[in-house]
Amino acid sequence: MDHTLLKEKERKLKHVKVYDRLYAMILDGTYPPGSQLPSEPDLALQMDVSRMTLRRALALLQEDGLVRNIQGKGNFIKESSSTVSSAGEPEVMRHPFFACSSEVPDSTELDFRIEPPTDYMRQTTQRSTAAIVITDRWYKKGATAIGYTLSFVPIETISEYKIDLNSQDALLNFLNQGIYHSGAASTCRYSYSSTGNFTAAKYTLSPHPSFMLIQETLYDEQHRVLLFSKHYVPIRQFCLEIHSSQGTGM
DSSP: OOHHHHHHHHHHTHHHHHHHHHHHHHHTTSSOTTOBOOOHHHHHHHHTSOHHHHHHHHHHHHHTTSEEEETTTEEEEOOOOOOOOOOSOOOOOOOHHHHHBSSOOSEEEEEEEEEOOOHHHHHHHTSOOSOEEEEEEEEEETTEEEEEEEEEEEHHHHHHTTOOTTOHHHHHHIIIIIHHHHOOEEEEEEEEESOHHHHHOSSOOOSSOOEEEEEEEEEOTTOOEEEEEEEEEEGGGBOOOOOOOOOSOO
16 A cells, blocks of 8 residues: 555544543543543643544544543543334334435445454444454445445354355345345434544545434344444435324223
8 A cells, every 4th residue: 555545544544542541541441431521632742633523533432332521521421222113113224324325326436444342342243253354335426425424343243144245246235225125123323423524534425514324233133243334424315204103002
């Protein structure tokens, strides 16, 4: 890889490394629930990064429900909260981006890498896996990117479903379609995010910083996590259609 491109990639990933460090410190109790983080200047100095890099890491921690910012006071570690799930019959599983975007992409660009799991990856995939396949997917209309997904796929999922990582088409088809036919259940968490453009890195998804973030966990029949994904939909094209019916019994 060209040295300049490598340096640029390392620069873009700095906020992810800061995120991982802060996540580990939250996990090991260095910053327990309810505690306040150091001021941004002090924390940036402690992490040896710029305040812009730190703010990006904090924004990711906020969107993952780990940190909350109180205007005029600072950043605080959130108390643990239980996940709320809806009752009733579940809908047929669908790819969240395709289900919630009013703009329909005509192609998907894929990139992936295999890495040892961080604490965050183990937590989100709920597995003690030896390796994670990290995938980036940019949904495109013509040459323009209109959405982005970051996925963590335990290597066991790749092995179990016999996905050939030498074929990007095979991996892409599995992630965009096949896994939704193979999976048994999923949960999705919807929230506002301002991190879509810098998380997508390679492309600017929208001239506006407002995104709907869909955090998706997909399970197999044994309730093992098949993948965890973060889907970013520009707020101007986000739409959600909910089908419901009145129950017939008490």
